[in-house]
Amino acid sequence: MTIRHHIPDRLLMAYAAGQLPEAFSLVIATHVSVCDVCRAQLAAYEALGGAVVERTEGIAMRDGSLEALMARLDALPPVSKTVARPRGSLPAPLMDYIGGDLDSVKWRPIGMGVRQALLPTDRSATVRLLHIPAGAPVPDHGHRGLEMTMVLRGAFRDQLDRFGPGDVEVADTELHHTPVAEQGEDCICLAATDAPLRFTGMVPRLAQKFLRI
Amino acid sequence: MTLDARRVEIPGARPETPDYGAPGVVHARRTQGRTVENGSAEEDWTALLIRVRDRQDRAAFAQLYRHFAPRVKAFLMKGGTGEALAEECVQDVMATLWQKAALFDPARASVATWVFTIARNRRIDALRRARPEPEDLDWGPAGDEPDQAEVYEAAQETKRLGEAIARLPDKQRVLIERAYFGELSHTEIAAETGLPLGTIKSRIRLALERLRQQLG
Known part of the structure; x- marks a missing residue:
């Protein structure tokens, strides 16, 4: 795949530093897997x-720390292989969260033919899979925080550009966009938000709360 | 990059070449074009870790511990970890270094970078958070000899970056350090570092391109 839209540097740095909510980390791990x-x-x-670690002025360990660890070394078996991860049509980190491949996703309809599946993460942000029928709009929604959307299948367009497989669109509060899935193939995306999406035309507010969208 | 997933065999570092810690391939390259500061050669952390990997060399491990354990402790405490928990985490980080030495790939990253990723992951565990990792790359058939120039470059990057960080204006340097200590939220992190990260990115990209070609 030819990826044209990448992860912004500030988010890669935050991920490297270990400072991103789990939901966004999943999108980055999925994108980096193929980019x-x-x-x-x-x-x-x-x-x-x-x-940064190397140039940090050290703070002395307590007396006996090294000796205590040395005494334990023989009981620490060497690890020469990483844990095997699932293989399939999706990148491994995403399959970890789905618990399988695309055919294992438990989709739920949210209206207008759009389906979603929330993935389990801590509640600091949410991440979901979205299935948008070919040619269908993802209804207009505003953002109150950061949103990252990675295309897995198909493509969508919005006012800014076209986003195909592997591409990531990052939106923040400034953007009020109306992505439309391209004709020909349904679009499947992985979307993380740190604020609930506010769909402005599709689902009543009460339903948003109920569906966690 | 996931640093703990690679298995690269270095024939030159096998036990039958027992003088790895003495001037060997890596060491010889290190001395080329390098200005020795304060008249003393810096330790070759990569060579020490390879001794841990190949021979379970406890003396080499102790040297790595004396260098990195206090730094990791400070790194964790600057991010707000209490002294007792920091100490416990450092012991785990160094235990991981011992256990996973075989997964360290000296052509991809310096020891300091590898230690940083282990410490970062331990801190995330301590906070009961999760950080999904990218898919590992299969860096190719075991027995492939990593390019010694790359091993040298990876080891030198930490030193060069450290020098570049030291030259930054105070405000910028502090922002970068606070980002890595875990004091800044993702909305507060700015990417503009003023640091020469492009050379590292280029080196890794070349390695990835070669890998993709090998995989065909």
């Missing part, structure tokens, strides 16, 4: 973390 540009930039931000 070497962002994988390399992430490595650079992790190298920056290494340099």
